[in-house]
Amino acid sequence: MILAAVLVWQVVLAACVPLLSRRLGRDAGYPLAAGFLLTAGLLLLPLPVVLADRTVTADWRWLPSLDVSAALRMDALALVFALLVLGVGALILTYCPRYLGREASHTRTYLLLTLFATAMLGLVLANDLLVLFVFWELTSVLSFVLIGQGRPAAGPPAVRALLVTSGGGLALLAAVVVLTLELGTSDLGRILAEPERLKGGPAWAAGALVLVAAFTKSAQVPFHFWLPGAMVAITPVSAYLHAATMVKAGIYLLMRFSTLFGGQPAWKQTLLVVGLLTAVLGAFLALRQYDLKALLAYSTVSQLGLIVGVVGVGTPASDAAAILYTVAHALFKATLFMLVGIIDHEAGSRDIRRLSGLHRIMPATAVFTALAAATMAGLPPTIGFVGKEAIFEALTEAHHPRWTAPLAAGLGVLASVLTFAYAARLVHGVFTGPLRQQGLRPPPLAFVAPAAVAAVLATALGPAVTLLSPLVERAANDARPQGDPPYLAFWHGFTPALGLSALTVGLGTLLFVFRARADRLLRRLPTSTPFAVWFEAGRARLLRLGALVARPARAAGPATFLLRPVLAVPLLAVVAAVGLGPLPPPVGDATRPGDAVLLVLLVVTLAGLVTVRSALGAVGLTGTVGLLLSVWFVTAGAPDVALTLMLVEVLTTIVVMLVLRRRPPRLPPGGAPRALLAGAVLAGATGLAAAAGTAALTGRRDLSAPGGFLLAEAAPITGGSNVVNTILVEFRALDTLGESVVLAVVALGLVSLSDRVARAGRETPAGPADPVLVFAHRLLAPVMLVVSGLLFVRGHEEIGGGFIGALLAGTAVGLGHLAYAGSPAPLLGRLRTRPLLVAGLLLCLGVGLAALPLGRPLLTLGKVGLPGGAALPFSTSLLFDLGVYLIVLGLIVAAVRRLDVPTRPAATGERR
Template sequence: MQPGTMVMTFAAFCLPFLGAAAAPALTRLLGHRAAWPLALFPAAIFLHFAGFLPEVGRGEVVTGGFAWVPSYNVSFSWLIDGLSLAFLLLISGIGTLIVLYSGGYLKDHPHQGRFFAFILMFMGAMLGLVASDSFLMLFVFWELTSITSFLLIGFDHAREAARRAALQALIVTGGGGLLLLAGLLVLWNVTGVTQLSLLLAFGAEVRASPFYLAILLLMLGGAFTKSAQFPFHFWLPNAMEAPTPVSAYLHSATMVKAGVYLLMRLNPVLGGTTPWETILPAFGGLTLLVGAVLAIRQTDLKLMLAYTTVASLGLLVMLTGLGSEHAVAAAALYLVAHSLFKGALFMVAGIVDHETGTRHITGLGGLGRAMPITFAAAVLAALSMGGLPPFFGFLAKEEVYAALEGDSLRSVAFTLAAVAGNALMFAVAFAVALKPFLGARVETPKAPHEGPLLLWLGPLVLAACGLAAGLFSAAVHPLLSSPLASAMAGAPTTVDIGPVPHASLALLLSAVTIALGVAVFVALDRARAAADRLVADIGWGPDRGFDQVISGLVRLGHRLARWLQPGLMEVYLTVTFVVVALALLVPLAWYDEWPRPPLWPADAQFHELAVMALALIGVGGVLTASNRLNSILALGIQGFSVALLFLLFGAPDLAFTQFMVETLSVVILTLVMTRLRLQPRDARPLAQKLPDAAIAIACGLGFSLYLLRVTQSRFDPVLTDFFNLYSKAIAHGANVVNVIIVDFRGTDTLGEIAVVMITGLAILSLIRIRKSTTAPAGSAAEGKPAMRPAVNVGKEKQR
């Protein structure tokens, strides 16, 4: 790749984020007309990537990038082959139309600028996802699409349903992302490569690896949650709480296909094995049927479309799993066709909703005269979705049936599933495209009229693309379909199906599908009632299961927190010190590393003995003091004596610090005592004192023995020598202790002072909480003894 192109490509990946940054200001300036300048961002990206079409069409792979974290072998690199390019063009092309559509759809919305920013951010994430070569980038962008989808679904955050749907989508797809990460890590471990382009060479090795099944299941976990496969399909219909541009863009054309993208990308590496060819078609086929049946049941236009999206994703997964040459070609064609017609139909549903105030199919009718352009777009899209010639959807469906041809039981079963699913989707497509527009006029909340240019432009262009791509398939295939299928198959594949029907089994199946579809369409109300009954009979669904899991988790969390955090200071202190004592004593006992009894120093000087005696007197004072203040002071005496010992044995820095710490401890402990209004005397009963004393003695003993043991082991002077040697020479300081603190180990110190600072803040806020929850000090002293009785330090309850 030439350097200029590389910079341009990198710029194309950054452009959506720049657009997102500019969107709020532009919208404040121009209102909803900001959609026009903002649409230039994705349009420019589309044009840039369209420039790769001839190159990729010749079977070349465009790669580029730069080292990101070279020390960890992490690169920011992209891989643009037929698969990536098709996705890149769909994302940026549909993205352009969606930005325009959002301009009209959210006109005068107070947060339209924010919406533009979110949708452009999503676009950036999605472009990055499909173009990523490095595993890390793939994962980062994958999660970024989950996060931006969360923001977009919850855009209308004042409604509880939107918040729930947003959270649900985030948990399901984000959780799947973690599985993906785990899968990528295992792949990395097995192959040693962190780039998709290099991974292709390791296909056989991966498939033979004992970890193959683990990799496959982890990857499927990521892909199935993202692409809403049964039983994770429930988040997608709930995500329809989002504004319609989001449904059209994220939840039909792009994001939900990320899982399918992943499967297609990994097909040459993981595909072709028995588990792959069993799990994928089984779950895909099941999802197809479940989605189609649930779609029939809905009356809300958006929900009908959402469930057919689930069904279509199931079909794509099924085809990817079958893996034959026709299946790969069918998946490629259907992927593109679906993005075009489903995006258009969603936008149509949005226009109907926007202009009439309702999107319930039972409350709509006869809009065709008032909204002719929308009607035209709807019909064009539905013809493609229904798979009628010469639309692109027809090509896809013919190829699907060609792929399923065969006389094994397996082929027959999948053919039946595909026919049933397609027929139901056919019925839904025409229900959405015809019912609101034909028949007698039904009164709607708003008087219907054609939407503005910004609204109908998107669906019309997409639907027309579906027609054009079918008509000129001879030109489209070499540029788009064949490279896409080749990348999926991992070998050159040619797609050559044309829009002219010719007699074959596939055509017969198509005819059956259409006949069935028409039958369901005619009897839609009865079919809906039947589907409704079926779902009501089952009763429980994964959506409710999700709620049960979440509430179970919350309950478990509550119970755990209550168990671990009883709120009793006494318990915390006891646990802490017992653990300290065990941590010190158990290893000594376990490894039988008890210290030798220390020898009495023969050359102990009188003043040294005096200081030690002073320390002992301090300790004795602590134990025998009649009130708490005295024992704090006695503790101070002990501390000062130890500091004196440090001074005598040549550690002036340590002694110095110890002096100051002891002084401040006495001051602060005294303050704490007065502040907490503790009883001056320790009033613990003997039954409590004895275990407390035992713990204290165990801790003290542990520290003493441990220190003795440590000082008795052989001292390795390598660090001492190093610091003595270099302190002056390198760090220009004679005080080795200080040089270590501020220079050699400066980063440690930086962390430590950050801890000091954070501790200070924490203590400060704890004191503040006390202050605000207790009554003003003056009145508390005598006014409300019941509220804040003088408490024993051991019993002090933390709140």
């Protein structure tokens, strides 16, 4: 319960930030620090329980379907890290008010820092893999935002940091998935309680993935390069996230999973090798830096490596050493960052070559820097000394294989010697020597105080390490329950570790004293590793590859895009031909003698169409194809289809003519000969596939069940004898409604398109009327209208219906438009699109929806019974069809009027 309360309290704190910030400005850090301390106090309440090797838990069912709970649990290991997060957090928040400028966006900084602390707490308290992952990624994201805020130069390093850490995060996610699937639960407590259940391949995979996650987060080689880059962040962020806490999340993860993977020799060896390599490499690089923050950053890399290496030893003593050194490092590194921040703030530089003699101006800062540096160098009596002792002790115990111990100890000593050297150089470089800068002032007391507290604490905890002992031992046992670690003490007597410490100090002193000579040697080393460069190069290569992938999507014309779907058709046919077994035999004879004639005509027309260069010719031939097919549809027993197709064909041709009047009379060349040939081959293959598909998949079964039902029942049920029409206006009236809507929308689209053209200045001037067409219109239009009306009314019984009727009326409209060349023709010439569409749509929908209030389904059409037993004198399907009629007419009016937009006379002088 208390764990959930703690997290809630932290969120409340974050929520209070805007308010506090408005009231107190940058001083809002103080109450927030107090809040953190309160949180720490709350967590210490169950200390006796934790020390008694029991855990505190909280549980909330998050995804019951997956058996995932948002479970929290606190043992000593979690408590140590939680206290670290909160304690250092409180110090940093006390440091912020004097560091941040008055105008700076402190609200955002405080909010993000508080949220970050919450995420870290969640991370160390999580008792479910998924929850652990969530908080893990949250810390990465918050770190990204904290690095990137403000300065323009902060972008690339922030991106790098996020990509590296969340890449590791994804490895963690994969590990979570492997573990969850393999062990059937994501409950961390249960998984760790039975480590022997994980074995074989999954154990290896999960172990490797966890290592990647931890190495990215804790900046181990080769993923370390993001950390120095992250130093563009403001100092409190560097101190808190990138020295004391977030980078320790990787250490926490390794220790947490020690139980699970610690048994694998490969796991231990990887940790040892990677950790110690990182330690040495980081220390060398730190020695090469002149920027104090960069020095501290590489120092952090190095120290983290040392800890990772020690975790790899895998004994009770090594676990305790790792935990102790984690605490020590957090204390001295946060202190050093805070002090460097003060120096930077007051002296305006962090370059060790430009700073000098600052102890004259800021003696307190100098003293505390020296203390913290001594802790870093591992000098007695600091906690750094105790921690280093423990580490040397642990490293000498590494014996898998046997020669590891001396090598590990040697590398550890080497890293520590270098650490000593750069710690000495830091203090010496900044504070000794003559004061070169003018007008410096000592920092205010409140600025130095947080660092002072931490420095004093780090020093005092050395002799008083026994205070920490119970908690650290308990935590070591939590990490790996394999017996009690040795009791932590300031003085262990004359041990090999003490010897190594002495050796470190001695060699370090030599390195410092002969620093000029050492520098000459070191100058050959690069100041950074090339990984960051490689990373950026890889990213740039990815972006270029992406541009390559994206390029095809930039082609202008439709042909490029149509190609691939078309190509899929013959491919599908080939696959089908291979996969299909024997087909059922064709039913009946689907061929009639007349078919051949039509086919020949069709082939001839199409051949003309694909070769013709005249636009009008192409349109005419296309129309001919339509007419040929209409004739054929009559012989196929589909007179409605035939008539509709014919009318559609006529209307399409009229409209195309209108559009073509202002376009070139010749079609453009089809393309390069090779492309044409390829197109022809593809066209042939697609045609063949379509023909084969039609032959194989149609005409091989008897009359379908719905077809039989309709033939038998349609007339008796609906009273209409034209079955096709009854389907359209009754059985599948929804399809008809849909197509009417399509037509209405097309009409609207045409209006919208031509409005824009008209706005662009191309007005429609009325041209001279064509006497021949006028005569034809006078003669034909009334007849067409009467026939149209007849076709509409009798549609239910004979060929006809709303569509056909309206298409015929539309033809009359088109003729009138052609005849009168744009000025309103008599008879239907003044019809307007929008009212037709609105009336038609409302009629269709109204009739359809009227059934709903009567408790009938949508589009229940037919004779409607009126109250009192009488029936309406006509079927409502006729009203529905009338709506369709109006919409189709509206479309044709729109098409004929709107698509006939002549060019401006001045434009090209084109003939109208």
